[in-house]
Amino acid sequence: MQKPSFQPYYVKALSSEQAQLPTWFPSGHSEEFQLILRKLFERGFRLMRKLNIQKGNLSNISKNFVLSNPQIHVVMLRRALDGSVIYLARVGSQVQGPSGFMHGGATAALLDDCVSSAVLLSGPFAMTVQLNVQYRKPVPLNSVVVVEGYIDQTNGRKTIAGGKMYHPDGALYAEATLLFVKPRLVEPKM
Numbered sequence: 076m077q078k079p080s081f082q083p084y085y086v087k088a089l090s091s092e093q094a095q096l097p098t099w100f101p102s103g104h105s106e107e108f109q110l111i112l113r114k115l116f117e118r119g120f121r122l123m124r125k126l127n128i129q130k131g132n133l134s135n136i137s138k139n140f141v142l143s144n145p146q147i148h149v150v151m152l153r154r155a156l157d158g159s160v161i162y163l164a165r166v167g168s169q170v171q172g173p174s175g176f177m178h179g180g181a182t183a184a185l186l187d188d189c190v191s192s193a194v195l196l197s198g199p200f201a202m203t204v205q206l207n208v209q210y211r212k213p214v215p216l217n218s219v220v221v222v223e224g225y226i227d228q229t230n231g232r233k234t235i236a237g238g239k240m241y242h243p244d245g246a247l248y249a250e251a252t253l254l255f256v257k258p259r260l261v262e263p264k265m
């Protein structure tokens with residue numbers, strides 16, 4: 076397998092498999108998972124080029140319902156330019172809502188998680204208080220999606236942010252607007 080011709084990206088796999096990706100493709104993962112990653116990268120990078128992502132950087136990742144879900148393999152990247160976050164995700168067969176398609180709640184959770192990552196990696200702890208999802212096209216099960224999360228504006232304790240979920244070829248599956256609030260009193264540990 077050839078590396079894509081442009082670097083540098085630093086990526087880390089987040090999945091039920093605990094092993095981390097080395098700088099590039101993993102050796103410790105199952106063949107099936109490596110194949111999934113390759114497909115993700117091949118198709119996802121085309122879109123990332125379009126989105127002008129220059130550097131991916133990941134740290135301080137905590138496991139949660141989405142990122143530790145064995146049915147949702149996520150590779151996460153952070154765009155150095157503006158701190159937006161990209162999730163390349165493969166949705167498994169059990170994340171079903173309508174027959175053959177992804178559950179809308181899972182779509183919302185994936186969008187929330189990706190946008191929350193952008194918010195959390197950019198500033199102080201804040202929680203989602205509003206999430207509005209527009210579902211544009213059904214997402215097939217066992218497919219790869221690209222999710223982008225970005226911050227629109229921060230005003231005091233409030234942050235307005237947005238997220239989009241695409242087919243790797245660029246077709247829009249869903250988009251969301253979110254409001255985050257930095258809690259007044261408690262700062263829960265992530």
Ligand SMILES: CCCCCCCCCC(=O)SCCNC(=O)CCNC(=O)[C@H](O)C(C)(C)COP(=O)(O)OP(=O)(O)OC[C@H]1O[C@@H](n2cnc3c(N)ncnc32)[C@H](O)[C@@H]1OP(=O)(O)O
Binds near residue numbers: 136
């Ligand atoms: C890399 C790792 C990635 C990890 C990703 C994890 C993703 C997880 C994302 C989530 O799912 S978070 C979980 C779901 N969210 C919650 O459970 C939040 C529940 N809400 C709360 O706990 C409280 O609302 C909160 C602590 C966030 C705020 O309470 P506070 O008492 O600190 O604030 P307050 O009630 O004074 O509100 C502050 C401002 O926000 C406004 N506000 C609060 N809730 C609002 C709301 N729902 N809609 C609109 N505005 C709201 C409120 O009106 C006010 O505006 P003003 O300052 O202008 O007066």
